[in-house]
Amino acid sequence: MWALVCVAIYLSLSLMSYSPSDPGWSYVGDATKVTNAGGRTGAWFADVAFYLFGYFAYLLPFMVAWSAWLIFRGRSEDMAMRTWMLSLRWVGFLVTLAAGCAFASMHLSGVGDVLPNGTGGGLGLLISQRMLAAFNLTGANLLLGGLLLVSLTLFFGISWLKLLDTLGASVLTGGRRAWTLLNGFLSPSRVEAPLYADAGPNGLPEALNLIDPSAVPDPESVKPRAPARSRKPSGRLPQALQDAMTDPVPFAAEPEPEAEESMTLADLMRGQRPVPEAAPRIKRTVRRVPKNPESQAEQPELEPELEEDVAKPAPVAKQKAPSRVMSVKASGERPLPPLELLDAPRKSGRGYSPEQIEELSRHVEKTLADFGVVAEVVAVFPGPVVTLFELQLAPGVKASKITGLARDLARALTTISVRVVEIIPGKSSIGIEIPNKQRETVFLSEVFGSSAYQDAGSPLTIGLGTNISGAPVVADLARMPHALIAGTTGSGKSVAINAMILSLLYKSDPDDVRLIMVDPKMLELSVYEGIPHLLTPVVTDMKEAANALRWCVGEMERRYRLMSKLGVRNIGGYNRRVAEAEQAGEPIPDPTFNPAEAPGMEPPALTHLPYVVVIIDELADMMMVVGKKVEELIARLAQKARASGIHLLLATQRPSVDVLTGLIKANIPTRMAFQVSSRIDSRTILDQMGAEQLLGNGDMLYLPPSGNIPQRVHGAFVDDHEVHQVVDFLKSHYGEPDYIHDVLREPTEMLPGIDPEPRGDTEDTDPLFDEAVQFVVESRRGSISGVQRRFKIGYNRAARMVEEMERIGIVGPAETNGNREVLAPPPIDD
Numbered sequence: 001m002w003a004l005v006c007v008a009i010y011l012s013l014s015l016m017s018y019s020p021s022d023p024g025w026s027y028v029g030d031a032t033k034v035t036n037a038g039g040r041t042g043a044w045f046a047d048v049a050f051y052l053f054g055y056f057a058y059l060l061p062f063m064v065a066w067s068a069w070l071i072f073r074g075r076s077e078d079m080a081m082r083t084w085m086l087s088l089r090w091v092g093f094l095v096t097l098a099a100g101c102a103f104a105s106m107h108l109s110g111v112g113d114v115l116p117n118g119t120g121g122g123l124g125l126l127i128s129q130r131m132l133a134a135f136n137l138t139g140a141n142l143l144l145g146g147l148l149l150v151s152l153t154l155f156f157g158i159s160w161l162k163l164l165d166t167l168g169a170s171v172l173t174g175g176r177r178a179w180t181l182l183n184g185f186l187s188p189s190r191v192e193a194p195l196y197a198d199a200g201p202n203g204l205p206e207a208l209n210l211i212d213p214s215a216v217p218d219p220e221s222v223k224p225r226a227p228a229r230s231r232k233p234s235g236r237l238p239q240a241l242q243d244a245m246t247d248p249v250p251f252a253a254e255p256e257p258e259a260e261e262s263m264t265l266a267d268l269m270r271g272q273r274p275v276p277e278a279a280p281r282i283k284r285t286v287r288r289v290p291k292n293p294e295s296q297a298e299q300p301e302l303e304p305e306l307e308e309d310v311a312k313p314a315p316v317a318k319q320k321a322p323s324r325v326m327s328v329k330a331s332g333e334r335p336l337p338p339l340e341l342l343d344a345p346r347k348s349g350r351g352y353s354p355e356q357i358e359e360l361s362r363h364v365e366k367t368l369a370d371f372g373v374v375a376e377v378v379a380v381f382p383g384p385v386v387t388l389f390e391l392q393l394a395p396g397v398k399a400s401k402i403t404g405l406a407r408d409l410a411r412a413l414t415t416i417s418v419r420v421v422e423i424i425p426g427k428s429s430i431g432i433e434i435p436n437k438q439r440e441t442v443f444l445s446e447v448f449g450s451s452a453y454q455d456a457g458s459p460l461t462i463g464l465g466t467n468i469s470g471a472p473v474v475a476d477l478a479r480m481p482h483a484l485i486a487g488t489t490g491s492g493k494s495v496a497i498n499a500m501i502l503s504l505l506y507k508s509d510p511d512d513v514r515l516i517m518v519d520p521k522m523l524e525l526s527v528y529e530g531i532p533h534l535l536t537p538v539v540t541d542m543k544e545a546a547n548a549l550r551w552c553v554g555e556m557e558r559r560y561r562l563m564s565k566l567g568v569r570n571i572g573g574y575n576r577r578v579a580e581a582e583q584a585g586e587p588i589p590d591p592t593f594n595p596a597e598a599p600g601m602e603p604p605a606l607t608h609l610p611y612v613v614v615i616i617d618e619l620a621d622m623m624m625v626v627g628k629k630v631e632e633l634i635a636r637l638a639q640k641a642r643a644s645g646i647h648l649l650l651a652t653q654r655p656s657v658d659v660l661t662g663l664i665k666a667n668i669p670t671r672m673a674f675q676v677s678s679r680i681d682s683r684t685i686l687d688q689m690g691a692e693q694l695l696g697n698g699d700m701l702y703l704p705p706s707g708n709i710p711q712r713v714h715g716a717f718v719d720d721h722e723v724h725q726v727v728d729f730l731k732s733h734y735g736e737p738d739y740i741h742d743v744l745r746e747p748t749e750m751l752p753g754i755d756p757e758p759r760g761d762t763e764d765t766d767p768l769f770d771e772a773v774q775f776v777v778e779s780r781r782g783s784i785s786g787v788q789r790r791f792k793i794g795y796n797r798a799a800r801m802v803e804e805m806e807r808i809g810i811v812g813p814a815e816t817n818g819n820r821e822v823l824a825p826p827p828i829d830d
């Protein structure tokens with residue numbers, strides 16, 4: 001690069017010290033006397049250059065220096081891209097040179113008399129003569145002018161619109177400054193006036209106070225930023241607000257020219273541009289007001305239609321007071337934990353400013369252009385952790401091309417990672433999620449305070465965090481009905497599990513929800529020891545954990561029997577029937593009671609059944625100790641437990657196929673993927689890529705049960721002291737937990753379909769078993785011959801595997817033609 005700079009300087013000096021009398025190419029002269037600063041070579045070069053290009057010869061050293069700069073600027077790009085961009089600039093340069101020379105020859109012929117071929121050199125003469133002969137003066141001017149505009153764009157990479165934009169903005173700034181000066185001169189008292197002369201009680205102008213205060217998230221931040229905000233009269237805001245935002249008078253004392261200037265012309269132009277129906281937001285509409293109900297009304301388009309409620313984020317000030325309604329159960333006696341036990345949300349408020357967003361948008365467009373992708377930013381959604389840029393791609397550009405560029409984009413934008421959202425439901429644009437420079441923490445109290453959580457009726461409501469625009473994401477475990485949580489160590493799984501547990505504890509009392517916690521690390525969940533919701537002490541012994549799972553299967557079977565006797569379809573229906581009967585004073589006797597077991601005893605009355613949530617903090621550890629038996633039990637529970645109110649939350653930091661096996665995945669469609677180290681891990685968890693681009697610290701992709709588009713959720717943060725406070729509160733208000741000791745005991749009776757002891761069977765020993773399960777579940781063909789053909793194995797081995805699949809409930813019994821019905825649900829498509 002420095003060599004090129006030196007060459008450019010040398011060439012410039014040679015041209016500047018050109019003398020027609022020096023010996024050169026067009027003039028031999030006195031060979032001994034050379035006045036050119038570049039010596040004989042310089043003289044020769046200057047002569048040739050001026051001969052050919054006239055005064056445009058000065059462009060040559062400029063181009064050499066420009067190339068040096070381009071090489072330096074593009075050093076982070078790959079070689080092919082750099083060469084391509086440089087070639088484009090050179091093409092632009094050559095065409096500019098030719099058109100410029102021709103122009104100069106046509107119009108400035110008298111200026112360069114000292115030069116061998118006049119102002120435009122030989123090239124200019126040649127082109128201008130040909131053009132004049134062919135098109136006359138007007139035609140030649142028009143053609144050369146057009147050519148010059150195009151070639152300058154290529155040469156410098158400038159955007160004429162941007163140039164006009166800047167020029168227009170400068171004119172307006174000048175005008176505004178003049179007006180300010182004039183105004184100040186005419187009425188000095190105005191200069192002393194407060195920023196908002198007509199400020200309302202909260203410091204906002206009266207016009208701002210006309211709107212719902214919740215539409216303005218943070219009055220403190222609005223006030224000083226007001227001039228900047230005024231650049232985007234969005235058209236959806238009330239007229240009074242728009243007027244207030246665009247009124248120049250209040251800003252006379254404190255003009256912020258930069259903020260004002262870049263808006264006007266650019267916005268006018270954007271306003272005229274047709275914006276796709278699906279994206280009614282004006283280009284780069286800056287949604288700095290995530291709590292604005294209007295904005296929220298549109299936001300859900302961004303998110304797939306999911307089962308969970310994505311509510312409008314509630315400003316902290318608007319959070320329902322640690323709701324008395326919520327914190328006291330209908331029956332009245334036992335309070336649920338109050339919100340005060342959790343840390344109040346703290347916001348740094350240091351997100352991107354509108355100017356930074358504008359700048360970033362251009363940077364994104366330019367970076368993509370550098371990679372040869374023409375795209376336009378049509379909307380921007382700043383959020384607490386990432387900012388989503390919606391891009392309209394030029395026709396013919398594939399979204400997958402942008403996905404392939406994700407890493408290069410991250411590098412060019414100097415961020416850790418960039419996630420490309422190829423499909424935004426209901427829109428033709430794609431999204432790029434760029435991490436914010438300053439990340440906000442999502443507090444659990446923020447999610448619990450939102451109406452989405454407070455108004456949710458299900459006792460199994462769990463608050464996950466917020467979506468990328470800051471709206472709380474709340475899901476219903478009852479509808480999931482089980483979830484897999486996976487991510488590398490330190491990615492935020494334990495915090496997420498704590499948040500989920502607290503969600504349950506804040507929503508339901510022990511009559512409604514009971515928990516079984518399995519904590520192989522003996523670390524994460526032991527803090528909950530002694531809370532009234534536990535069915536059994538926190539399980540740290542893996543054999544006991546397997547017993548607990550077996551107990552769950554037995555309990556599930558018992559509940560199914562009860563439900564079928566009562567003729568109800570699920571636990572909700574069962575509890576309603578039991579409650580109605582109790583209210584009517586006619587409790588229902590247990591229909592499964594066997595008088596032979598307890599002669600002379602009355603059958604006990606049926607009572608309310610709580611939901612049971614089994615939380616396993618590290619599935620890999622459990623599988624390692626107990627073996628594949630766990631897998632079988634989990635699959636068994638996962639297949640049938642929904643109706644009986646037994647739900648599983650399984651976490652692992654080892655997202656490999658030997659932990660998240662085909663059998664487990666086939667039965668647990670809801671997944672939460674935290675940051676992982678590779679695409680393969682992401683595929684193992686979600687059956688698609690994406691989790692490798694997450695940011696850690698609770699950033700997750702949530703794949704809901706009914707859909708295959710994962711939603712990015714920023715997990716809520718919950719600190720250890722918050723957990724301790726909630727646990728202490730529960731212990732002090734509810735007393736000792738009512739443990740069921742049978743949960744951890746060795747089962748005394750055999751469960752139908754489950755062997756009491758692992759028997760080292762095909763499932764345990766055959767290395768192809770998992771793949772065979774995957775094949776059968778995916779292809780929906782459960783025949784032995786199919787497995788035999790697919791894996792090129794003998795009949796006996798294939799038969800053993802398929803029989804094993806029948807035993808654990810993946811396929812049904814053989815039909816007459818040898819086929820079997822595949823009972824396990826199909827996997828989620830990529």
Ligand SMILES: Nc1ncnc2c1ncn2[C@@H]1O[C@H](COP(=O)(O)OP(=O)(O)OP(=O)(O)O)[C@@H](O)[C@H]1O
Nearest residue numbers: 488489490491492493494495653697698715716717
């Ligand atoms: N939602 C969040 N917001 C902010 N920081 C978070 C969040 N979740 C986790 N963190 C940070 O990440 C750290 C690691 O989180 P956590 O212990 O939950 O990870 P993990 O995936 O469970 O790791 P391991 O598997 O090793 O236990 C936490 O100490 C915390 O500082």
